[in-house]
Amino acid sequence: MNMALDDITVLDLSHALAGPTASTMLADYGACVLKLEPPDGGEMSRGWGPPFYGEESAYFVNLNRNKKSVVIDLKHPEGNELFFRLMERSDVVLENFRVGTLARLGIDYPRARARNPRIVYCSISGFGQDGPYRDRAALDLIAQAESGLMSVTGEPDGRGVRCGVSIADITAGMNAAFGILTALRAREKSGRGQSIDVSMLEGQLGLLDILIGHYLADGIVPARWGTAYKSVLPYQTFRTRTQDLALAIGSDKLWRSFCPLLGLEEMKDDPRYATNAARAANRETMIARLQETFLRRTYAEWEEILVEAGIPIGAINTIDQVVDHPQVTARGILVESEHPVAGTVRLVGPRVKLSETPGAISRPAPLLDQHTDEVLGERLGLDAKEIERLRVAGAIGKTAA
Numbered sequence: 555m556n557m558a559l560d561d562i563t564v565l566d567l568s569h570a571l572a573g574p575t576a577s578t579m580l581a582d583y584g585a586c587v588l589k590l591e592p593p594d595g596g597e598m599s600r601g602w603g604p605p606f607y608g609e610e611s612a613y614f615v616n617l618n619r620n621k622k623s624v625v626i627d628l629k630h631p632e633g634n635e636l637f638f639r640l641m642e643r644s645d646v647v648l649e650n651f652r653v654g655t656l657a658r659l660g661i662d663y664p665r666a667r668a669r670n671p672r673i674v675y676c677s678i679s680g681f682g683q684d685g686p687y688r689d690r691a692a693l694d695l696i697a698q699a700e701s702g703l704m705s706v707t708g709e710p711d712g713r714g715v716r717c718g719v720s721i722a723d724i725t726a727g728m729n730a731a732f733g734i735l736t737a738l739r740a741r742e743k744s745g746r747g748q749s750i751d752v753s754m755l756e757g758q759l760g761l762l763d764i765l766i767g768h769y770l771a772d773g774i775v776p777a778r779w780g781t782a783y784k785s786v787l788p789y790q791t792f793r794t795r796t797q798d799l800a801l802a803i804g805s806d807k808l809w810r811s812f813c814p815l816l817g818l819e820e821m822k823d824d825p826r827y828a829t830n831a832a833r834a835a836n837r838e839t840m841i842a843r844l845q846e847t848f849l850r851r852t853y854a855e856w857e858e859i860l861v862e863a864g865i866p867i868g869a870i871n872t873i874d875q876v877v878d879h880p881q882v883t884a885r886g887i888l889v890e891s892e893h894p895v896a897g898t899v900r901l902v903g904p905r906v907k908l909s910e911t912p913g914a915i916s917r918p919a920p921l922l923d924q925h926t927d928e929v930l931g932e933r934l935g936l937d938a939k940e941i942e943r944l945r946v947a948g949a950i951g952k953t954a955a
Contacts, residue, residue, distance in 0.1 A: 557584025558911040562738065564646040565590060565637075566621065567628075569597045571694070571720055572678045572754065573650035574617045575727025580646075580734065581620035582904040582913040588640065588929055589621040589920065593951055596625065596922040607896030615896050615919045623920035624929045625951030628659050632949035637661055639934050642670045646734055650678035650726075653688045663749045673747040674737040678726050682753035692754060697722035701758030706765060709780045725757040782841075787833050791870065792845050796852040801844075802866040806830060812865055816847050893918040923951035 562585040566577040574597075581587040591597045602613040624640075627633040638661070641647060647666060649656060656662045656677075663675040677683060680692020681700075690696075695716055698704050703721070704714035733750040741747055759766065765776040768785075781800070782790035791798045803809050806829055813822040821827050821843065826836045833840055848856065853869060860867045871879065877888060877900070889903040896918075904913025930936045930950070944950045 556911065557913070558908065560584035560586075562586070562646065563588065563644040564648055564734075565641055565644045567647065567649040567651070567656075568678065569650065570599055571617070571723035572726040572752075573648055573730070574599070575724055576676070576678070576730035576734065577621065577648055578617055578619065579728070579731040579905075582915065583908070583911070584913075585646075587621040588644070588925075589618065589623050590628075590637070590640075591623055591625050591922060593625055593627050593948075596623070600922065607893065607899065610893070610895045610919075610921075612896075612899075615893060615899060616901055618919040619891060619901060619915050620917055621920055622925035622929060623922055624926045625923040626926075627949055628661060630947070630949045632944060632947060634660060636930070636934070636944075636949065638666075638669050640929070641666055641673060643933055644670075645672070645674060645738065647673060647675045648678075648730065648734070649676070652691060653677075653679050653683055667747065667749075671746055672741060674734055674741065674750065675747065676730050676734050676737075676750040676752065678730050678752040678754070680754050682756065683751045687755075694720040694723045694754070697726075697754035697758055701755050702762060702765075703758050706762070706776050706778055708778045710778050712778070714778065721761070722754045722758055725761060726752050726754045729757050729760075785834075786830065787837060788841065788844055790841075792848040794848050794851060794853045794856055796854070798870045799848060799853050799856055800868045800870060804866070808865065809833075811863060812860075815859055815863055815865065816844070818843065818847060889915055891915050891918050894921065926951050 559580055562580065564577055564580055564585050564587045566573065566587050566589045568574055568577060577585075577587045577589070589597070595601065597614070597618075599614045599617065600611050603611045605612045607615060626636050628637055641661075663677070666673050666675055679688070680697055681687035681690060692700070698707075698716055698721065699714075701722070704716060706714070707717055708715040730750065730752045733752060737748050737750055768774070769776060776784070780790070786802075786804055788801055788803050791800050793799075803812055809827070809830075810822050813819060821840075825832060827833050827840055851859075857867065857869075869875075876882060882888060887903055887905070888900050890898055891901055893899055899918075901915060903915055906913070927938070927941055930941055930944075931938075936944075941950070945952060
């Protein structure tokens with residue numbers, strides 16, 4: 555079966571998490587991703603660990619499946635020209651270097667466009683390609699802090715904390731993948747490529763849009779609510795006799811169904827709690843009453859009572875519980891892949907299910923320099939003698955994989 559993006563070639567200069575997230579999403583649905591890596595160790599995340607599979611970083615193995623590794627020294631004149639020759643035969647360039655780095659190397663968007671007007675050139679950075687912060691270094695933690703995300707994450711009486719995953723990087727990668735597909739669609743109409751400017755900061759503002767809207771509406775600075783939610787309640791976690799329970803009562807109708815199940819019939823129509831606005835005004839007494847009630851049974855007992863009645867609840871699972879979760883197993887999101895060093899590894903597979911052109915993991919994360927000869931031969935027509943000359947000259951990887 556043909557895959558949705560199997561006619562798209564991505565020249566991927568990105569590293570770490572944001573860029574590779576975008577290229578992995580594209581590769582999972584068939585795009586040919588040529589991962590351009592620097593000599594002397596390759597992309598930085600190859601060394602990020604523990605854990606490792608032998609000498610291969612689990613981080614890299616998970617994030618770079620379905621890609622081909624091509625080692626080119628972009629600082630070398632001949633390596634620089636190899637980039638342009640590959641770019642002329644590609645649809646997308648993806649990079650997440652600090653702003654100005656690729657201009658200094660002479661491979662920025664204006665130069666790329668001059669050689670290939672159809673190129674879609676996606677740049678991911680911490681703060682965007684312009685503005686007073688454009689030259690600042692920004693890893694995920696910095697974007698979470700500067701965006702305000704950390705200020706609303708954590709317990710009410712504590713300090714702001716980092717989200718448990720690198721959400722600024724991941725969001726930027728997802729936005730980049732969306733931007734690339736949008737630009738490719740526009741190219742179908744115009745015949746022209748364009749540049750894409752993805753900012754980690756702005757990606758977080760997108761996540762915070764409702765809270766920003768609330769502040770602009772009432773002037774009240776949003777606070778930390780722990781597991782709770784200011785505008786909808788009860789919408790938080792509660793302790794039971796065995797483990798915490800996440801509860802989401804999203805409407806007054808659901809509230810009226812919920813109260814009798816807890817043996818709290820009298821709260822259903824109590825004017826202090828009958829509407830969401832009333833519950834917000836009397837949050838403390840309501841939460842205290844619910845918490846007292848939840849402690850009377852185990853999580854399993856509450857699950858049996860509430861799920862059958864259609865009340866949205868969930869367990870706070872640890873990662874080991876998630877990978878063996880019955881719904882995760884049934885959906886097949888965790889897939890096995892054979893890696894030449896790591897052996898059989900389980901990975902989170904394509905995250906969007908398409909009925910006609912599904913994504914797939916068709917190849918493991920590449921070994922460093924594994925595909926340099928193949929790509930230069932097949933795409934540029936270079937013979938073995940010329941490839942060896944480029945190796946000796948230092949324009950490409952030092953040793954063939």
